[in-house]
Amino acid sequence: MPTTTPTGGGRRRAAASVPDLVARARDGDPRSVARLISLVEDESPLLREVMAALAPHTGHAQIIGITGSPGVGKSTSTSALVTELRRHGRRVGVLAVDPSSPFSGGALLGDRVRMQDHALDRDVYIRSMASRGHLGGLSWTTPQALRVLDAAGCDVILIETVGVGQSEVEIAGLADTTVVLLAPGMGDGIQAAKAGILEIGDLYVVNKADRDGADQVRRDLRSMLALADRPEGAWRPPIVKTVAQRAEGLDEVVAKLEEHFDWLQSAGELEQRRTRRARDEIEAIAVTALRSRWGDVHGRSELDELAAAVATGKSDPYTAADELLEAFTE
Missing domain, CATH: 1.10.8 (Helicase, Ruva Protein; domain 3)
Incomplete structure (x- = not known):
């Protein structure tokens, strides 16, 4: 698609190209998806037109939020989860929210080292987004970027947060299913209670389960979840152990994600x-x-x-x- 220049009526040509951008994005063209997300990040004057054009094509993707403290293996787990979802034939979008990334947009496939395995897969779209000084873990433009990926035909969209500030609470507000990652040796059992993530997690994953203490983290979590006051028929968050680096336990994670999505719909x-x-x-x-x-x-x-x-x-x-x-x- 030709690049629009900033002079000589460039804005008019860009405005006329919005329907074309949306059509190409819906056909899975990664460059058009990148352009639309850049319009979101840049707060373009065309954003209203873009959102209006996308609206009829949204509401189909399952949105999964992935959060947890730094060091628990979020990026590795996200990459392994993408691999498992692709094995099930799902088209996957990933929004990775960075705390202080200086770029304004344009990141295409494979911009995170741990996700390079998916760089050549046209059914996987990975985009890093700067939090742009936002105090929590999510950029304020994230909801609209989600709409772009949803309309572009992604079956599943993963949002990976930086795991700082209020990101845990924010991710629960954006996702259909919130996955909280923990790991042994990091005091995560105690931190879980302090941070209040027992209230927002739909699925708990104890990563690095080959390390000492993984079973203890799982027992602590199970004990704390048992104390939660849940109404009759409410979802009871499962706890899954994984070793993301070896792709162990990811099949069970996907199964639980599907189970939760089915429950969301039926309830x-x-x-x-x-x-x-x-x-x-x-x-x-x-x-x-x-x-x-x-x-x-x-x-x-x-x-x-x-x-x-x-x-x-x-x-x-x-x-x-x-x-x-x-x-x-x-």
């Missing part, structure tokens, strides 16, 4: 989580706009209906935010 929880996620996204866009005009404001009840429309692909977050603003000014 009606998937729709609730996605609507809640869309509601938060709409509110963030609307509140940012309102703050720029009138200062800080509170959310409004119209968000619930608008969030449901966005979650089902009947609208996009920018159109919904505009409708919220109109309601606010009436």
Whole structure:
């Protein structure tokens, strides 16, 4: 696809190319996917048009968040999980959120050393995103980047966080399923209780299970999870041991992920989580706009209906935010 120049009417040509970019991305063209995510990261004026074009094609991918303390093997586990998912015939997207990456976009396949094995696989898309000074572990543009990968036909999207700050809480707000990684010898059993991750994890993975102490971490987790007050019929997070470097236990991880996704659908929880996620996204866009005009404001009840429309692909977050603003000014 020709590159748009910044002069001589370049913006008009870029605007005209949005439908083409979306069509190519939906056909699995990695360069078009990269361009769309770059528009997201750069807060392009075309972003509203992009989101509106993508909206009808979203809502199909299973979104899995992967978090845990630094050193537990998140990148290695993510790469091994990609391999296992590909073995099951899934198209996979990976968003790896870096804490202080200086680049603004354009990363294509294989930009993380541990994921080089997937660099030539056209059914795997890997993108690093800078957190851009965000205090938690996720960039504020991550929800919209997820929409790009969803519309591009990814069956599963993995979000790997840096595992610092409030990333654990944030990942639960973005993912259908949250995977929390722990490892022996790092005090993770105690840290799990302190950080409150027992409330947000849907699946716990004790990585580096060939090391001493792995069974103890698993016992500690099981004991703490048993103390959690869960209503009748609620999901009870399983604990899986893995050795990601040797791809051991990843088949069980995928099985549990599928089991959880089935439960989400049967229990009606998937729709609730996605609507809640869309509601938060709409509110963030609307509140940012309102703050720029009138200062800080509170959310409004119209968000619930608008969030449901966005979650089902009947609208996009920018159109919904505009409708919220109109309601606010009436």
